[in-house]
Amino acid sequence: MKKENKYKKLKQDTMQLHKLELERKMELQKKSEINEGYREYKRISFFQWWDWLIIILLPWAIFGIILGIGFAIDNVKFMEYVLLLTGLAIIFCWIILSWRNNKSSAEYYNDSRKRYSKIYDAEHAMDRKIRIMTLTTGIIVALSSLIVFFAM
Numbered sequence: 001m002k003k004e005n006k007y008k009k010l011k012q013d014t015m016q017l018h019k020l021e022l023e024r025k026m027e028l029q030k031k032s033e034i035n036e037g038y039r040e041y042k043r044i045s046f047f048q049w050w051d052w053l054i055i056i057l058l059p060w061a062i063f064g065i066i067l068g069i070g071f072a073i074d075n076v077k078f079m080e081y082v083l084l085l086t087g088l089a090i091i092f093c094w095i096i097l098s099w100r101n102n103k104s105s106a107e108y109y110n111d112s113r114k115r116y117s118k119i120y121d122a123e124h125a126m127d128r129k130i131r132i133m134t135l136t137t138g139i140i141v142a143l144s145s146l147i148v149f150f151a152m
Contacts (some may be wrong), residue, residue, distance in 0.1 A: 037120040044125035047132075055133055059140040062086055080149045087142030094134040101127055 066086065070079025101124065106115035118124070 040122055041118075041120040041125040044122050045128050047129065051129065051133065055136050055140075058137050059144060062137075062141055063144055076152055080145055080152070083145035083148060084142060087138050087140075087145055090134060090138030090141060094131055094138055097127065097131045097134060101131065 063083065066079055066083050070076055070082070102115040104124075105117055105119055106112045108119050109115075109117060
């Protein structure tokens with residue numbers, strides 16, 4: 001009976017070692033996947049020159065369209081208010097996009113307390129880039145409306 005217990009104990013020890021080795025391998029693989037996902041996330045969320053061009057040209061296009069409409073109906077005050085409302089609408093879109101991102105993070109982690117945690121994948125990297133572009137455009141449009149308001 002003692003011999004049988006020794007073999008049983010030896011078998012349990014080898015199974016435990018095998019289980020620990022598998023856990024270490026899986027942990028290493030998980031870390032490499034996270035690092036790879038993080039690199040991809042950083043690569044996609046990095047702003048290229050055309051992203052900055054969009055951030056600069058989009059407010060100018062909005063400003064030009066509203067300026068044209070304001071001069072077409074010959075009401076400059078209309079232009080100021082519409083420009084401010086457009087900037088606030090863009091900032092409101094940024095709030096909605098951020099809320100959607102937080103909701104998807106909470107669903108991903110299956111924990112509402114982790115809704116502000118980042119998810120390192122390509123989709124969330126692109127969402128982050130779009131949110132930053134939206135917020136920057138909204139702030140530029142809203143500030144330009146204030147400049148027009150005080151200049152005219």
